[in-house]
Amino acid sequence: MKRTIRSLIAILTAWTVCLFGGSTVLSLSPENDVYLAETPDAGMEYQNLLVFFGESTTAHLANRGVLSGGKETDQVFANASGTCLLSPKIGSQTVRDPKCGKDMPLTELIAKARPAYLVLSFGLNGIVGFSKNHDTYLQSYQKLIDAVQSASPSTAIILQTVYPVSAPTDGSKWHFSQSAKEINQMICDLNSCLPTLAAANTGVKIADTASVLRAADGSLDPAFSAGDGIHLNANAYTQILRYLRTHAYHTPMPLPISPDQWRNQT
Numbered sequence: 526m527k528r529t530i531r532s533l534i535a536i537l538t539a540w541t542v543c544l545f546g547g548s549t550v551l552s553l554s555p556e557n558d559v560y561l562a563e564t565p566d567a568g569m570e571y572q573n574l575l576v577f578f579g580e581s582t583t584a585h586l587a588n589r590g591v592l593s594g595g596k597e598t599d600q601v602f603a604n605a606s607g608t609c610l611l612s613p614k615i616g617s618q619t620v621r622d623p624k625c626g627k628d629m630p631l632t633e634l635i636a637k638a639r640p641a642y643l644v645l646s647f648g649l650n651g652i653v654g655f656s657k658n659h660d661t662y663l664q665s666y667q668k669l670i671d672a673v674q675s676a677s678p679s680t681a682i683i684l685q686t687v688y689p690v691s692a693p694t695d696g697s698k699w700h701f702s703q704s705a706k707e708i709n710q711m712i713c714d715l716n717s718c719l720p721t722l723a724a725a726n727t728g729v730k731i732a733d734t735a736s737v738l739r740a741a742d743g744s745l746d747p748a749f750s751a752g753d754g755i756h757l758n759a760n761a762y763t764q765i766l767r768y769l770r771t772h773a774y775h776t777p778m779p780l781p782i783s784p785d786q787w788r789n790q791t
């Protein structure tokens with residue numbers, strides 16, 4: 526019952542922030558700030574504790590070979606298609622255990638793996654629908670957070686801001702009927718909703734990784750695009766991982782920290 530009430534408060538508060546342009550987000554006091562602050566580089570030991578789950582731009586972390594284990598990394602959860610759509614049923618979606626290759630519900634995999642840190646990235650898939658009804662996005666994200674925390678209460682959750690997009694440069698077909706500028710505005714609107722969602726959930730923080738990918742006009746910097754204006758190249762993931770290492774979870778505890786050190790705090 527308490528979880529239901531908390532979820533409802535988070536959704537209503539976040540919806541209010543989105544509606545009124547995020548003024549509530551800007552008034553968050555430093556001690557309650559849900560954004561991960563800059564830290565010394567936590568190093569590869571910390572990076573190797575991060576597990577990622579999200580859309581195709583997350584699944585491509587494995588394809589680009591930038592994590593430990595290269596393309597055989599066990600740090601990325603994904604389904605057979607390589608992307609997931611954020612929905613109320615996402616917790617029960619089938620994903621593949623990267624260690625054994627077996628397909629299982631997401632919650633079962635999380636309960637089995639018990640990652641110290643789970644990095645989530647959702648919002649571009651379904652962006653047009655989400656922009657018309659923020660409640661759908663927020664309710665689905667809240668259900669995902671609830672599912673993760675129920676399956677592995679000691680897992681720290683990091684929400685990534687939605688990455689920007691740009692017009693294709695490789696001649697490929699643009700994926701949306703709206704322009705890249707319009708899609709980027711929708712992305713900004715969704716990103717403005719994340720702080721109050723995170724603030725309403727214990728153990729949830731935001732990494733503004735999208736900030737390192739933006740050009741001066743707010744679009745995806747061409748230097749980080751795979752060519753279609755949506756998917757990212759290896760250079761982009763290198764920057765994203767560096768951001769995560771230099772905005773590490775749980776400070777001022779000396780970094781890097783082990784899973785046991787984190788669990789001893791909970």
